[in-house]
Amino acid sequence: MTTTQNRPATALPRVITVAPDEFAATHWGREPLLSRAADIGGPDGFTDLLSSAAVDELLSRRGLRTPFLRVAQQGKVLPGGRYTGGGGVGAEISDQVLDEQVMRLYAEGATLVLQGLHRLWPPLIEFAGRLGTELNRPLQINAYLTPPSSQGFSTHYDTHDVFVLQVEGTKHWCIHPPVLPDPLEKQAWGGRADEVAATAQGEPALDVVLSPGDALYLPRGWLHSARAQGGRSLHLTVGIRGLTRYALVEELLTLAMADPRLRASLPYGFDPTDPEAVDGELTETVDALRSWLTTVEPAQIADRLRRRSWPAARPAPISPLAQLDFADALAPAGMVTARPGLRWRLDRENDGQVTLHSPQRTLTFPDFCEPALRLVLDGESHRVGDLPLEDDADRLVLVRRLLTEGVLVPA
Incomplete structure (x- = not known):
């Protein structure tokens, strides 16, 4: 049996200043980590992921709907009806974001929260795939656009770890130790609001201003509040779903x-x-x-944890039409690779077959395909004609099936 996923791990050094081993031993799930822009790439460190211009694009030209946008004012999330409406002729959808309403609320001091950007914005789709693979955990990415000198949410804690990536402007963060270490998802901060508020009155463990390009890691449970400084602030929050x-x-x-x-x-x-x-x-x-x-x-539990965690993280996007065209025109000289970020497991059965498990489906092949499957799924690029099968006809049949099932992509 082999279980793996495919994507080069290159994102973590963008958000931490320490070595990965030190991060795992000292900070992961234990202590916050502040990483300054000068040590992780400079003040423009995250503008390739998102910018104010990109926010304008999302709010005005992408047909954004709830819940991909939340609006918070004075610590409360506003009803969606305050900033959504019909999409007009040919788009009879009642909850599309109305850009002029969003502009008015933002001008009045509301914070805009763009949610699920790991599914919407191409640079963040790519970044989330790489970082999620390196951490081996599902990720979500939200963006927070806060007006000058404003605070979107009062002191609270999250039930998942986060990386805060400051993109534009500056934001003052106050961090306090947990009132409940390692809270589970069902142990949200609202059930301990009095303890949270009382702890927030004490001396913070970390009192810091994040500038463009800075990054902050917070384990779940650590209390935090943030306020924009003189100008507007745009930051990304990368939420890391834990397994406990x-x-x-x-x-x-x-x-x-x-x-x-x-x-x-x-x-x-x-x-x-x-x-x-x-x-x-x-x-x-x-x-x-x-x-x-x-x-x-242990295998029983591992199987159940796999079924629990795999669906929470999607592999890299594919282009359906281009993928089918590539499969139709496939030749032995064609180059393919495993779909980046795909989780898979290959089991040898007792009936002369091997079974390929992935989050979306289970595929069965004759056992003589096993060496070719293991080779083509190793994350490297491979020429179809080089796969260890009897002839090109078998190679083309195998690879076409893997392409149409979304397991392989053109290299």
Whole structure:
């Protein structure tokens, strides 16, 4: 069995000043990291990813709809009806962004939050693919455009790690330690608003102004608030979806449904308010669970975690028409490579076949295709005629199928 994904890892040095090993050991999930522009590429470090001109393009000419835009004012998210409406003749959609309404709200001090840019804006699609592969985690990228001397959100924490990338303007950040270390997604800051507010009154762990090209890493749970300085501020937030030990527990409990002892009903007349009655059943349940846990195979959990995490991260985009044209005209001299960012797993079966698993589908091939599959999926560029199969006819059949299934792309 082989499990992998394909894309060169080159994005992390753009956002951290320390070596990846040091980042993993000292900062990942533990401590914030401030990286100054001078050490990671200079003050224009992120303008290739987004700019004010790009924001104007998205807001006015791309038919943007909710929820790809949120608008926040005085710490509250405004209803979408305040800045969306119909798209006009031929685009009868009721929630398209109205650029003149957005302009008015921004001029009145509202912060604009462009969401899901890793699915919308080509430079960020590419950047998210590279960084996500390097971290081996799904990413989301939002942009925050804040008017001069304004604050979009009050002190809060996120339930995922983030990189903050300052693109234009300056922003003053106050960072405080967590009130709840490593919060899960279901443990949002609103349930601890009083603790958050009280902690925010204390001495910050980090009090810093981000300038263009600066980057800030924040583990989940760290409290933060930010205010634009004299001019408008544009920054990107890269959200990193974590995988926790609690996820292992959730998958274990799902598998535990297979044990009849754990599916058994509690006794007739059981009183759930009686501590003594609960104690007896709890003891038996824990004993049954402990016994069942010794039977669990790591491969079972790995398979469930794969099905949980793979769909959260999409591979690199493909051009459907160009892809089909390339497949139709394919010749032995054609060059192909694995689709960048594609997660895949290759299993040898007992019936003389190999199975290729990917997030979108499962494909089965004769086992003599295994060497060719492993070669063509290794992330390098390959000439079709060089694949280890019997003849060019077999090579073309295999590669055409992988192209039309979105597994390979032209090199």
